[in-house]
Amino acid sequence: MRREPPAPLLVLTAIASVQVGSSIAHGLFDDLGANGVTLLRLALAAIILAAVARPRVRSWSRSAWLAAALLGVVMAGMNLIFYQSIRTVPLGIAVTVEFLGPLLLALVQTRRLIDLLWALMAAAGVALLGLDGGGTAPLGGLLLAFLAGLFWAGYIVCSARLGSLVPGTGGLAVSLSVAALIALPFGAGGAAGVVEHPSLLIAATAVAVLSSVLSYGLEIHALRKIPTRVFGILMSLEPAAAAVAGLIILGQRLGGAEIVALVLVTFASAGVTLARREKAQKEVVLAEGSGDTRRT
DSSP, X not given: OOOOOOHHHHHHHHHHHHHHHHHHHHTTHHHHOHHHHHHHHHHHHHHHHHHHHOOOGGGOOHHHHXXXXXXXXXXXXXXXXXXXXTTTSOHHHHHHHHTHHHHHHHHHTOOSHHHHHHXXXXXXXXXXXXXXXXXXXXXXXXXXXXXXXXXXXXXXXXXXXXXXXXXXXXXXXXXXHHHHHHHHHHHHHHHTHHHHOTTHHHHHHHHHIIIIIIHHHHHHHHTTXXXXXXXXXXXXXXXXXXXXXXXXXXXXXXXXXXXXXXXXXXXXXXXXXXHHXXXXXXXXXXXXXXXXXXXX
């Protein structure tokens, strides 16, 4: 039987993918506008996923339809607001502030002291990462990043719910379609720029694949395997990935505070992953000792 990649690896790949996509999207704002790029990203991702997954919506339950629609609403809000934020706030700082949403979710869902300690370490790294640039970033952009973070927390919960109701990525295709419809009135004018400059469609497609198709597909698959609180702490690597993407693609230099922050969030993510792995191994040992053959 084929062995699937571990859930943490799926999350890490998704993180890298979405930040590279965000960096590319930033370069399209002057030509298409932030909302126009958002619309193209969501619409192209919906088309690609629908063609690949071919969701069998006729067999869906009412709960599945509601879950897909709710996730679409959340994704539309998250992407529209976040792209507006990075118009004025550097990518690394915006993602740092945005991460407060998933971090709050992780803290609310914490059930063990060790999870709380890892979350606090991640919080320290996130705070440190934003110290150098947070004072010069526009307050309005920072508030938009925080609001996007609340939608991000909602995305984690809604994505886990949809993943439990609909197999594969068919549900995600429907959610992206809903998100694109919501973004249509905001981004139609900007997205029309691809008519005059068709070459921009290539970059927009890259953004759709990297930031939506690949990243969301990996995340919804990972959320079928790990609790949302563990997923939320693993996502503490997102600000670090954004800082690295900003350095390589956008030319944003890293200072000493950012480097220390990367170490903190890396240890926090590794710690929660290892703690969960040790717990699972103990459960397997106990199950084998008691003659329990159920899968853990």
